[in-house]
Amino acid sequence: MRSTFSLVAVLIAPPMFAATCESLASSTLPDTTITMAQVIAAGQFVQPGAGQAKGKGATAYKDLPEFCRIAVTLKPSSDSDIKVEFWLPTSNWNRKLQAVGNGGWAGVISYPAMADAVRGGYATVSTDTGHVGGSGSFALDHPEKLIDFSWRSEHEMTVKAKEIVKAFYGSAPRFTYWNGCSTGGRQGLKEAQKFPDDFDGIIAGAPANRTAMALWVAHAVLKDPASNIPASKYPMIHQAVLAACDALDGVKDGLIGDPTKCHFDPKALLCSAGDGPSCLTAPQVEAVRKIYSPAVNPRTGQEMFPNLVPGTELGWGVLAAGPDPSANIYDHYKYVVFKDPSWDWKTFDFDSGVARGERPENAVMNATDPNLKPFFSHNGKLLIYHGWADTNVATLNTVKYYKTVVDTMGGEAKTSNNIRLFLEPGMGHCGGGEGPNVFDKVGSLEQWVEQNKAPEKIVASHSANGAVDRTRPLCPYPQVAKYNGSGSIDDAANFSCRLP
Numbered sequence: 184m185r186s187t188f189s190l191v192a193v194l195i196a197p198p199m200f201a202a203t204c205e206s207l208a209s210s211t212l213p214d215t216t217i218t219m220a221q222v223i224a225a226g227q228f229v230q231p232g233a234g235q236a237k238g239k240g241a242t243a244y245k246d247l248p249e250f251c252r253i254a255v256t257l258k259p260s261s262d263s264d265i266k267v268e269f270w271l272p273t274s275n276w277n278r279k280l281q282a283v284g285n286g287g288w289a290g291v292i293s294y295p296a297m298a299d300a301v302r303g304g305y306a307t308v309s310t311d312t313g314h315v316g317g318s319g320s321f322a323l324d325h326p327e328k329l330i331d332f333s334w335r336s337e338h339e340m341t342v343k344a345k346e347i348v349k350a351f352y353g354s355a356p357r358f359t360y361w362n363g364c365s366t367g368g369r370q371g372l373k374e375a376q377k378f379p380d381d382f383d384g385i386i387a388g389a390p391a392n393r394t395a396m397a398l399w400v401a402h403a404v405l406k407d408p409a410s411n412i413p414a415s416k417y418p419m420i421h422q423a424v425l426a427a428c429d430a431l432d433g434v435k436d437g438l439i440g441d442p443t444k445c446h447f448d449p450k451a452l453l454c455s456a457g458d459g460p461s462c463l464t465a466p467q468v469e470a471v472r473k474i475y476s477p478a479v480n481p482r483t484g485q486e487m488f489p490n491l492v493p494g495t496e497l498g499w500g501v502l503a504a505g506p507d508p509s510a511n512i513y514d515h516y517k518y519v520v521f522k523d524p525s526w527d528w529k530t531f532d533f534d535s536g537v538a539r540g541e542r543p544e545n546a547v548m549n550a551t552d553p554n555l556k557p558f559f560s561h562n563g564k565l566l567i568y569h570g571w572a573d574t575n576v577a578t579l580n581t582v583k584y585y586k587t588v589v590d591t592m593g594g595e596a597k598t599s600n601n602i603r604l605f606l607e608p609g610m611g612h613c614g615g616g617e618g619p620n621v622f623d624k625v626g627s628l629e630q631w632v633e634q635n636k637a638p639e640k641i642v643a644s645h646s647a648n649g650a651v652d653r654t655r656p657l658c659p660y661p662q663v664a665k666y667n668g669s670g671s672i673d674d675a676a677n678f679s680c681r682l683p
């Protein structure tokens with residue numbers, strides 16, 4: 184009996200592996216050099232490079248399961264030098280592939296995000312996007328490397344990852360997902376727009392898909408010393424905004440549910456005489472007004488880039504601390520748009536400078552194409568999220584993109600099964616902040632893709648000192664979370680998603 188049972192088990196069990204990890208070193212893939220193929224024992228991964236120096240070495244990865252680690256260099260153009268790693272769990276693979284995105288100018292493999300994916304049972308892949316280091320200087324005189332960063336490395340790694348998965352496990356992934364925020368959000372949008380067949384589902388958080396908002400804020404606050412706003416005043420301004428707008432959503436909870444409804448005039452904080460820690464000088468009032476106002480073309484008066492909203496004040500240091508604009512954006516204009524490392528942001532003209540940025544060779548990073556028909560046609564799902572207190576990427580920029588897609592694709596009824604936007608009151612850039620900011624993005628997307636269960640709400644939590652102190656539903660835009668009128672305002676169960 185026992186031998187019969189064993190035989191049956193062998194016959195019905197699918198082969199776990201089609202190849203050993205080490206044997207994948209001799210795989211042949213186009214434009215690809217395989218530089219490593221080895222099994223990393225459970226808990227033994229050590230992050231190469233700077234991460235170790237920052238203390239992100241062995242301890243951060245000691246809970247990782249055993250996986251097959253494959254490193255390659257891709258050369259789709261003569262100037263390309265794209266590093267990619269594939270991590271394939273050697274047991275309990277969930278038969279899915281999760282590609283993970285980058286932050287800022289990338290220049291590094293996203294090891295922590297890969298680790299999260301492998302812990303969840305996914306095969307995963309990440310790229311450094313074709314250069315080393317977090318500056319945009321690589322793009323100067325290297326148009327092919329700029330293309331690698333903008334979209335080619337992500338697409339190429341995904342195509343190769345599907346091949347590697349098949350070679351190792353003997354079957355293609357049942358589902359393939361993208362998970363990224365900031366630059367990773369932009370990469371996700373670019374994939375949906377340009378390579379619609381790469382993914383079944385895409386998570387695009389706070390997509391940095393096109394902006395000069397950072398230069399607008401720099402011009403408003405940093406150009407004239409009189410307009411500088413000391414960081415010590417951010418909390419004071421924030422409290423004034425909350426006093427004016429917190430209750431507009433029906434609940435006094437320290438959060439502004441819909442900042443577009445908040446019309447706070449900083450003139451209310453004007454110092455009666457001189458300057459002081461709890462008031463703003465006249466030039467500071469004007470600077471704050473400009474932060475809350477969209478960037479406009481000085482010649483035509485046309486709005487060009489959406490503004491930061493009231494409620495973002497605690498994060499203004501990102502763009503307004505000075506003495507220069509945030510490096511991510513400054514680098515873009517130095518190395519990509521003006522191709523001059525000594526270019527001075529103070530000379531930027533919001534008419535000709537923006538037009539220059541829109542020239543095709545300078546706009547390769549933009550991910551603004553609203554035509555997602557090919558992605559929707561194969562039932563791809565795009566889950567976009569963005570914190571309302573984000574100061575790196577304007578939340579309204581994402582709202583604008585979402586609306587453009589909905590309009591282009593025939594209205595909400597026709598698009599809500601393929602694209603949904605979730606806005607998080609009080610959440611910062613990709614996470615953190617005063618509002619609920621931890622939520623199961625991947626699980627929500629998977630239910631949508633695999634069970635056709637579109638996310639009607641996603642419960643998010645906020646923690647302090649390691650304990651959850653508030654939960655709240657995130658709602659598909661344009662719905663917002665409304666208090667039902669009774670029960671704790673810290674319990675998601677007492678809120679419903681409704682149209683404002």
Ligand SMILES: [Ca+2]
Pocket residue numbers: 428429430431432433434435436437438439440
């Ligand atoms: Ca509120």
